[in-house]
Amino acid sequence: xxxxxxxxFIASIVLxxxxxxxxxxxxxQEIIPEDDAVIGPDLLPNICIILITFLSILLxxxxxxxxxxxxxxxxxxxxxxxxxxxxxxxxxxxxxxIEIKRVFFLLLTILISxxxxxxxxxxxxxxxxxVGSCIVCxxxxxxxxxxxxxxxxxxxxxxxxxxxxxxxx
Amino acid sequence: MSxxxxxxxxxxxxxxxxxxxxxxxxxxxxxxxLGKGTAVAVSIPITFYLSPLTGIAYLIGIAKGSxxxxxxxxxxxxxxxEPSSAPTALDGYPLSQKGQASKALKMGLFASVIGDFSAxxxxxxxxxxxxxxxxxxxxxxxxxxxxxxxxFIAALSGESLIKGLIAGLFGLLxxxxxxxxxxxxxxxxxxxxxxxxxxxxxxxxxxxxxxxxMLVQLGGLEVLERQQKMLKxxxxxxxxxxxxxxxxxxxxxxIRGTVVGSTIGILxxxxxxxxxxxxxxxxxxxxxxxxxxxxxxxEGIAAAESADNAVVxxxxxxxxxxxxxxxxxxxILIGAFIIQGVTPGPLMFVQQPDLVxxxxxxxxCASLLLLFIGYFGQKxxxxxxxxxxxxxxxxxxxxxxxxxxxxxGGIVGVWLILFFGIFGYLAKKLDFSFVTFLIGFVxxxxxxxxxxxxxxxxPSFDDFLNHPIAxxxxxxTIIAVWKIGTKKKKIN
Numbered sequence: 013x014x015x016x017x018x019x020x021f022i023a024s025i026v027l028x029x030x031x032x033x034x035x036x037x038x039x040x041q042e043i044i045p046e047d048d049a050v051i052g053p054d055l056l057p058n059i060c061i062i063l064i065t066f067l068s069i070l071l072x073x074x075x076x077x078x079x080x081x082x083x084x085x086x087x088x089x090x091x092x093x094x095x096x097x098x099x100x101x102x103x104x105x106x107x108x109x110i111e112i113k114r115v116f117f118l119l120l121t122i123l124i125s126x127x128x129x130x131x132x133x134x135x136x137x138x139x140x141x142x143v144g145s146c147i148v149c150x151x152x153x154x155x156x157x158x159x160x161x162x163x164x165x166x167x168x169x170x171x172x173x174x175x176x177x178x179x180x181x
Numbered sequence: 182m183s184x185x186x187x188x189x190x191x192x193x194x195x196x197x198x199x200x201x202x203x204x205x206x207x208x209x210x211x212x213x214x215l216g217k218g219t220a221v222a223v224s225i226p227i228t229f230y231l232s233p234l235t236g237i238a239y240l241i242g243i244a245k246g247s248x249x250x251x252x253x254x255x256x257x258x259x260x261x262x263e264p265s266s267a268p269t270a271l272d273g274y275p276l277s278q279k280g281q282a283s284k285a286l287k288m289g290l291f292a293s294v295i296g297d298f299s300a301x302x303x304x305x306x307x308x309x310x311x312x313x314x315x316x317x318x319x320x321x322x323x324x325x326x327x328x329x330x331x332x333f334i335a336a337l338s339g340e341s342l343i344k345g346l347i348a349g350l351f352g353l354l355x356x357x358x359x360x361x362x363x364x365x366x367x368x369x370x371x372x373x374x375x376x377x378x379x380x381x382x383x384x385x386x387x388x389x390x391x392x393x394x395m396l397v398q399l400g401g402l403e404v405l406e407r408q409q410k411m412l413k414x415x416x417x418x419x420x421x422x423x424x425x426x427x428x429x430x431x432x433x434x435x436i437r438g439t440v441v442g443s444t445i446g447i448l449x450x451x452x453x454x455x456x457x458x459x460x461x462x463x464x465x466x467x468x469x470x471x472x473x474x475x476x477x478x479x480e481g482i483a484a485a486e487s488a489d490n491a492v493v494x495x496x497x498x499x500x501x502x503x504x505x506x507x508x509x510x511x512x513i514l515i516g517a518f519i520i521q522g523v524t525p526g527p528l529m530f531v532q533q534p535d536l537v538x539x540x541x542x543x544x545x546c547a548s549l550l551l552l553f554i555g556y557f558g559q560k561x562x563x564x565x566x567x568x569x570x571x572x573x574x575x576x577x578x579x580x581x582x583x584x585x586x587x588x589x590g591g592i593v594g595v596w597l598i599l600f601f602g603i604f605g606y607l608a609k610k611l612d613f614s615f616v617t618f619l620i621g622f623v624x625x626x627x628x629x630x631x632x633x634x635x636x637x638x639x640p641s642f643d644d645f646l647n648h649p650i651a652x653x654x655x656x657x658t659i660i661a662v663w664k665i666g667t668k669k670k671k672i673n
Contacts, residue, residue: 019611020344027347043368051636053361053368056629060354064347071343107610111400115606118399122578122599129592141582145575150402160572164579171227172583 020075031065117148190542202242210250217247219391226588233521238543252289254566258408265453268461272481284421290555296487298548300494311502312527320634325651329658335617336665348613352621375593382516384589388601396606431483434464438484442491449507453492460488512623
């Protein structure tokens with residue numbers, strides 16, 4: 013088997029399995045149709061999941077065939093020089109190890125701050141979220157981290173609590 | 182337009198919020214990686230506390246400001262604030278390196294304002310007549326039009342037709358979470374009480390757009406910082422004016438860009454990137470000396486920026502006339518409309534004409550404010566492009582969490598941005614169109630309702646044949662998908 017596009021190959025398998033799990037386990041458990049309903053509430057979810065499963069099979073075959081099923085906009089082709097040199101567009105399509113590490117730790121920071129919010133306090137959670145994100149992003153100057161977290165929390169408090177009259181916590 | 186509309190728009194409160202929106206949008210646009218989708222999604226919770234007119238005008242101001250602002254970092258850093266400004270960098274950056282950054286920035290601003298203003302007028306003249314026809318559509322026609330829009334967007338907005346369709350179907354699937362209206366059956370809630378009302382658009386949009394974008398940007402911190410270091414100390418306050426000769430070269434490019442941007446904006450799914458690249462390409466083709474392009478041709482900036490900015494107002498035409506979002510901004514705006522108790526679509530012109538006229542007038546005000554703020558804030562915005570992403574990412578993540586908490590039903594909203602942040606990050610990285618996902622998610626409830634009604638009123642194929650408009654749209658859908666699919670194969 014000649015895998016042309018590895019990411020599509022993996023995505024197609026994951027999507028296929030998701031489709032199967034949804035169709036045979038999740039939808040029957042989570043949507044129990046009424047007997048007298050003319051059109052069942054599971055109609056659209058079932059249509060979606062059947063089509064997703066079918067398309068994932070197509071994606072699988074495209075990812076192992078020699079012809080890549082990709083499109084390039086004509087204009088993109090002519091002006092590829094700028095696309096190659098632009099930072100924003102370059103970082104999109106590949107996973108670097110440093111990026112995966114940072115993404116993992118940022119998500120972990122958000123997760124821990126949610127737990128801190130639930131079990132401790134909104135202020136602690138807010139500080140943890142900002143300080144943790146700063147550290148994940150590679151910010152090391154303590155005064156910048158303190159100034160940023162203090163000013164952001166104060167701004168949110170002022171804008172949302174004082175100006176707009178919202179209650180948080 | 183009545184005097185009441187004028188007096189409701191031209192209040193200090195309304196104008197201040199529009200100006201704040203444009204300013205905020207400009208700042209967000211200047212900073213590489215944030216983008217108008219992020220800015221509008223994060224700002225939606227604030228609109229809850231504003232009047233419908235002010236809230237919508239504020240969000241449109243952000244979208245307009247952000248589109249224009251993205252040219253600044255493209256010209257100064259060779260790093261477009263948004264992908265649609267990439268062709269601006271092609272000539273803007275060489276001009277900047279020649280010490281003519283100020284001139285390039287001014288042309289970018291003028292072209293942006295002209296493109297934006299003209300497309301706003303187009304929206305005003307086109308949406309109402311289209312809406313009159315849309316009012317004649319029944320459930321069968323609506324289902325066919327939604328099916329056409331979704332398929333068309335899926336086929337064009339991503340790099341792969343299959344992936345686009347999968348993304349759109351996931352959007353539809355997630356829209357079914359919660360209580361089903363007709364049978365009161367709870368669907369896909371996993372016994373989480375907060376999900377019984379369905380997934381709120383705001384945490385979904387914030388997760389898919391803002392959080393996912395920040396996760397993507399984490400990978401490019403060093404690259405951007407290198408560009409910023411090169412620029413440091415190079416921003417000079419030279420007040421360069423654009424000569425008449427340069428205007429003569431740029432005016433046809435601006436007209437061309439406005440026409441291209443407006444046309445592409447109306448078509449669902451194509452987006453600003455296609456418009457700006459196409460306009461740039463056409464201007465280069467039409468030039469007497471195309472070899473100047475890529476080396477600092479000022480009309481290249483004019484062509485790209487006018488098209489890019491014309492897309493924002495014209496992409497609202499299908500939203501206002503048919504209630505169908507043709508772009509991410511339009512999809513997010515639906516969320517804002519719903520928060521305000523307004524259903525965007527043809528009925529808006531009948532039920533709330535003053536609101537529609539007020540939005541139009543506010544959009545014109547936003548265009549003028551864009552010129553004013555962009556012109557006088559040029560130096561400040563240039564300096565803003567040096568702000569490090571290491572500061573921006575924590576700030577955005579914090580405000581995303583606050584926004585999701587406020588409008589996403591409490592802490593469950595923050596859980597949702599975490600989930601959809603990961604989902605959006607993978608979608609962006611693996612080229613699954615998040616635009617199609619969001620539009621599928623937004624139109625999902627309407628699609629399901631009209632599909633159910635359509636099935637009920639057309640039990641047989643003969644009944645279906647009595648709906649010629651629906652048949653036309655279904656045929657167009659099939660032809661469009663077939664044509665696009667064939668073209669993609671040929672390109673490869």
